[in-house]
Amino acid sequence: MVHFTAEEKAAVVSLWARVNVELVGGEVLGRLLVVYPWTQRFFDSFGNLSSESAIMGNPKVKAHGKKVLTSFGNAVKHMDDLKDTFAKLSELHCDKLHVDPENFKLLGNVLVCVLAHHFGKEFTPQVQAAYQKVVAGVANALAHKYH
């Protein structure tokens, strides 16, 4: 189980309060599909993913990105209880979506890159470290119910 210090929690929560979940969600999912094109395998129904501009402008990508990041926001509210928080989603990703958990790590790291991109200097090494713990915790929680 991941343990967060009070400082880490404060850093994560205060930055997250300033994240535009709709905008950042689309950015994160878009970049996942651009930078790691093999992840497009899960999104055959999304239409045009043929170029960076197609992907980043795709309304289905933006909508789904918002959904994913809203769920991630739940992690920020339950940092001490990630496994329980994501138990149902874990089952979904295994049984229905058939997503290799490696993809959770990829998405987590893309999220960190996007936060660095948006917040610049404010995204200090310490803030990054706290977020790396969160994304690792979420990735583990989402993989926890796999069988």
Added chain:
Amino acid sequence: MSLTKAERTTILSMWDKISSQADAIGTQALERLFASYPQTKTYFPHFDLHPGSPHLHMHGTKVVAALGDAVKSIDNIAGALAKLSELHAYILRVDPVNFKLLSHCLLVTVASHFPADFTADAHTAWDKFLSIVSFVLTEKYR
């Protein structure tokens, strides 16, 4: 996996900006590495790794200089980094997993310093470039 012409152009054009802040970028990437992945400090028992330490600055500069060598010979990264590849294989023997961690921290550092340039395509180009560098540096491990 190799770089497209467009990706090479992206890297070369961003490199000018990056190299003008080489010391800061290298130092910060290492700070991020040691903060997020404390197990990587095990390779530096002989260094003072506190932020601001001259060791960090010196080593960060070294790392970015080596990346610069790879950029300058972007069509032959294996040739440019041959000596470093041997160093990592026979002397340093850094576990291969750590190259991904440092690559990620370099990406984060570049993203935070160059918001206008770090488009999704540039992100891809740098991720690929750093993957190639990592591959070259571990190529002789066994």
